[in-house]
Amino acid sequence: MNVPIQKIAGYAALLVFGAAAPYLFPAYHAQLAELWLFVVFALTWDLVGGQMGYNSFGNVLFVGVGTYACAVMQVGLFYNVGAYTASDGGNATIFTFNVAQYLTGLAVGLPVAAVIGGLVAIFFGSIILGMRGHYFAICTLGLGVAAGQIFAGWEWVGAGSGMSSPNAPAKIGDITQLLYYLAFGLAVITFAVIRWLLTTRFGLALNAIRDDEDKAEAMGLPTKRIKVTAWCVAGILLGVSGGILGNLKRFIDPIDVAFAGETYGVWMVLMAILGGKGTIWGPVIGAAIFQVLKEVFWTYLLGWQRVALGLMIVLIVVFFPQGILGWAREKFPEMFGHRIDRGPAREPAE
Amino acid sequence: MLLSQAPVISADLIINGLLVGAIFALAAYGMALVWGVMNIINIAQGEFVMLGGYVAMILFWNGIHPLFGVVVAPVVLFFVGWALYRLVVFRVVDRDLFVSLLATFGLSILMQQLMNTVFTGNIQTAQSDLGTLQLFGTISILNIKIVAFVMAIALGGCLVVFLRYSRLGQAIRATSQNARAARVLGVDTDHLYAVTFGLNAAICGAAGALVAMAYNIHPYIGLPYTIRAFMIVIVAGLGNIAGVILAGLGLGAAENVASFVLGAEFQLAFTFGLLVVVLVWRNTRLAAKRQYLK
Numbered sequence: 001m002n003v004p005i006q007k008i009a010g011y012a013a014l015l016v017f018g019a020a021a022p023y024l025f026p027a028y029h030a031q032l033a034e035l036w037l038f039v040v041f042a043l044t045w046d047l048v049g050g051q052m053g054y055n056s057f058g059n060v061l062f063v064g065v066g067t068y069a070c071a072v073m074q075v076g077l078f079y080n081v082g083a084y085t086a087s088d089g090g091n092a093t094i095f096t097f098n099v100a101q102y103l104t105g106l107a108v109g110l111p112v113a114a115v116i117g118g119l120v121a122i123f124f125g126s127i128i129l130g131m132r133g134h135y136f137a138i139c140t141l142g143l144g145v146a147a148g149q150i151f152a153g154w155e156w157v158g159a160g161s162g163m164s165s166p167n168a169p170a171k172i173g174d175i176t177q178l179l180y181y182l183a184f185g186l187a188v189i190t191f192a193v194i195r196w197l198l199t200t201r202f203g204l205a206l207n208a209i210r211d212d213e214d215k216a217e218a219m220g221l222p223t224k225r226i227k228v229t230a231w232c233v234a235g236i237l238l239g240v241s242g243g244i245l246g247n248l249k250r251f252i253d254p255i256d257v258a259f260a261g262e263t264y265g266v267w268m269v270l271m272a273i274l275g276g277k278g279t280i281w282g283p284v285i286g287a288a289i290f291q292v293l294k295e296v297f298w299t300y301l302l303g304w305q306r307v308a309l310g311l312m313i314v315l316i317v318v319f320f321p322q323g324i325l326g327w328a329r330e331k332f333p334e335m336f337g338h339r340i341d342r343g344p345a346r347e348p349a350e
Numbered sequence: 351m352l353l354s355q356a357p358v359i360s361a362d363l364i365i366n367g368l369l370v371g372a373i374f375a376l377a378a379y380g381m382a383l384v385w386g387v388m389n390i391i392n393i394a395q396g397e398f399v400m401l402g403g404y405v406a407m408i409l410f411w412n413g414i415h416p417l418f419g420v421v422v423a424p425v426v427l428f429f430v431g432w433a434l435y436r437l438v439v440f441r442v443v444d445r446d447l448f449v450s451l452l453a454t455f456g457l458s459i460l461m462q463q464l465m466n467t468v469f470t471g472n473i474q475t476a477q478s479d480l481g482t483l484q485l486f487g488t489i490s491i492l493n494i495k496i497v498a499f500v501m502a503i504a505l506g507g508c509l510v511v512f513l514r515y516s517r518l519g520q521a522i523r524a525t526s527q528n529a530r531a532a533r534v535l536g537v538d539t540d541h542l543y544a545v546t547f548g549l550n551a552a553i554c555g556a557a558g559a560l561v562a563m564a565y566n567i568h569p570y571i572g573l574p575y576t577i578r579a580f581m582i583v584i585v586a587g588l589g590n591i592a593g594v595i596l597a598g599l600g601l602g603a604a605e606n607v608a609s610f611v612l613g614a615e616f617q618l619a620f621t622f623g624l625l626v627v628v629l630v631w632r633n634t635r636l637a638a639k640r641q642y643l644k
Contacts, residue, residue: 055448057455128626131633134391134447138580142625145573149619160615262459262573269452307467310460317453318441 018184022177029176033248035291036183040190040241041268042275042283044234047194049269050278051203052230053210054129058140060265061147062235064258065120066113066242068157071252073112074105074166082156090164097166105166110182110243117239118232125228125235132213141261148259162253165246179248186244190237195280197233206230210278266313267294274316276325285324362489363606369495370565371602372502375595376557377575378582379506380550383513386588387526387546388443390450394434394458395579396572398551402427402558403567404465406476410562416476419559420501424552431551435544443543458572466569475566498560503595505556509549510591522546526589574621581625584632 021032041059049055075084078101084090097105128139152160168175197203205226208216217223246252256263267290275286293312297305322330329336381395405426406419434457442450480493513519525532525542533539561567578601586593604624609617 055451127630128633130637131629134451135629135633137448137451138391138577139626139629142577142622142629145577146619146622146626149616149622153613153615153619262462266455266459273452304467306463307460310456310463313456314438314453314460317449317456318438321445321449 015188018188021184022180029174029180030248031291031295033176033180033183033244035288036180036187037241037245037248038267038271038287038291039187039284040183040237041264042271042287043187043190043194043280044237045268046272046277046279046283047197047206048230048234050272050282051198051210052206052227053213054132054227054231055134055137055269056140057137057261057265057269058142058144059234059238059268060259060261061124061140061144062117062121062238063242063245063260063264064144064147064151064254066117066239067246067252067258068151068242069116069239070106070109070113070243071163071165071246072157073109074102074247075163077101077105077108085156085158085163090158090166092164092167095166097169099169099172102166102169102172106182106243106247110240113239113243114236115239117242118236120239121232121235122228125231126224129224129227129231141265144259144261144265148255148261151258152254157254158252160254162251162257164251165249176248179244183241183244183248186237186240191280191284193233193237198280202226202229270313270316273321273323276323276327276329279323279325282323282325289324360610363610364603365489365491366495367603367606368599369491369499369602370606371599372499372506372595373557373560373564373598374575374578374582374601375598376502376506377554378579378586378594378598379509379591380553380557381576381579382583382586382588382594383522383553384546384550385583387522388439388543389447390439390443390454391447391580392550393451393454393576394461394572395550395554396575396577397458397461398427398431398554399558399561399575400465400567400569400572401430401461402555403474403476403562403571404469404558405555406559406562407469407474407567410476416478416559416563417497419476419562420556423555423559427555427558428548428552430548430555432544432548434551435547439547440540440543458576462569462572469569471569473566473568474562476562478563492564495564498564501560502557505553506591506595509553518542518545574618577622577625581621581628584628 018036022029025032041063045056045059048059072081074097075081075090075095078097079095084095087094124143128136128143131139151157157163172178198206205216205221205223208219208221209223209226213223242258246257249257252258259265271286271290272283273286274290275284276282294305294309297308301308320327377395377399380398381392384390384392402419402423405423406416409419409422410416438453438457439450442453478494478497480497483491483493483496513523521532521537521542522545524535525537525539529539532542558567561571582594582597582601585597601624605617605621608620612620
């Protein structure tokens with residue numbers, strides 16, 4: 001396979017930038033880590049929404065179960081979870097973790113979050129992926145909110161007052177830096193996995209389902225299995241991202257952090273659309289722009305930032321639904337490998 | 351709470367549930383109207399209810415009896431709905447359903463955050479001071495809930511009569527049957543869509559004023575009302591008035607009983623979980639015929 005040298009250089013530059021970013025911008029660790037999580041959110045949403053045509057409002061479900069699964073494992077390996085949450089949602093002076101405990105917790109918690117995310121996706125996917133179009137969208141919306149409400153009523157994990165993520169021991173140094181590299185690694189893996197998936201027959205099958213599901217089924221594709229598999233891939237990756245998110249935010253609120261349908265849930269759709277639905281780079285670009293805009297709003301529009309974000313959603317969806325890459329593809333088709341006949345323009349008919 | 355402490359099927363719960371159910375039905379009727387005429391599922395439906403509630407609150411704060419809100423809120427909300435159509439919604443009417451879904455979702459977040467910024471997130475109630483009704487010695491019902499129930503039914507009735515007999519109502523129904531043919535016959539469908547969207551907002555506004563008096567409002571009540579309306583329309587089908595009322599009343603009663611049995615903290619979980627169950631149930635029945643919800 002012949003990969004042009006510019007392409008390799010581009011990837012290498014991005015990887016180096018990702019690895020060096022915490023040293024270049026030491027004041028923005030948390031925001032940069034969040035950016036990589038947003039990249040995961042947008043890419044996994046686009047795998048199901050953009051590539052397969054199943055627009056989900058409820059992918060935040062997997063983030064939420066991942067957040068809780070990871071936190072429960074991190075705490076549960078060493079303490080009683082019920083007692084932990086009962087002490088102000090995790091009292092940092094009573095429940096301390098040493099370096100080995102903390103790292104073991106993360107090392108066990110994140111894979112468990114992945115497994116739980118995947119299992120939840122398979123379970124609900126096999127039930128609701130038979131629905132199509134906007135019914136699927138609204139059903140997933142209901143699923144995400146219902147899950148958040150159930151966790152908000154579940155005493156064992158702290159109910160509505162939430163639970164703290166395990167407090168990192170002081171000896172471990174800057175925990176945000178560790179989480180940054182976890183998030184960065186996850187984003188790279190997500191990109192690689194999805195890019196690889198899209199080059200396989202599986203990727204073609206996803207696009208076939210998006211273009212015409214009945215025909216795809218008539219061609220003998222096991223559409224149900226493909227759809228559930230795609231959602232499961234998204235669920236696994238989102239589960240891990242949820243585990244990282246919970247630790248990054250230090251505190252897991254069931255509605256505002258774990259199952260944040262009206263923030264992360266909508267933002268992941270918006271990022272994919274802003275960058276360009278159904279492309280591999282679109283969600284990445286969309287996530288980067290969105291994160292910058294969000295931080296600018298938070299800094300300069302204090303008090304009105306959420307209003308501004310709501311307005312931005314409407315503006316992007318209504319006026320710019322094709323996204324940045326979609327717009328670029330229309331404007332500069334040659335850069336995307338489309339050949340255009342630029343022969344002499346025909347004289348208009350007399 | 352132990353089930354044995356009280357009978358599950360308590361008349362008190364059921365009656366209170368039926369009373370709130372009429373308001374759900376009213377919002378659902380508006381949603382069915384917009385869905386049928388414009389082919390848009392309006393996620394901002396619940397936010398219109400919330401805005402209507404705040405109109406009643408503003409009257410209340412200024413010393414005017416909030417019952418006037420039932421008149422004022424629809425007027426205000428009609429213009430809000432009309433303006434939103436002219437600014438945003440008309441651009442997504444003919445587009446992919448997902449675009450309009452997302453656009454109205456964006457509108458709903460915008461309105462909810464606007465209200466949260468302006469009026470804070472506190473839970474508000476417009477006191478109507480109409481007293482309490484005692485039935486059979488054991489059941490006590492706030493009179494305002496009964497007033498709200500009667501008004502919701504009356505408003506729904508007015509709307510049905512309007513759609514059936516007025517010239518504009520006939521044009522709306524004609525457009526919902528076949529927009530193209532209506533256009534050919536001289537109906538200005540763009541204007542009609544604006545009126546329909548405004549009318550829907552007005553209905554929801556009235557419902558919201560009733561909610562603010564009989565129950566309570568805060569900036570985040572929107573989404574549950576949207577989901578309830580959607581669920582009712584799914585169960586009843588478009589254009590089935592009796593079905594909408596029955597499903598609305600049934601949902602109200604079911605929610606009240608569920609919040610008693612499961613605990614109040616799980617009421618919303620029940621509502622949203624029920625949505626998933628209803629959709630799965632509808633889809634399974636259709637799948638038997640090789641059809642899908644789409």
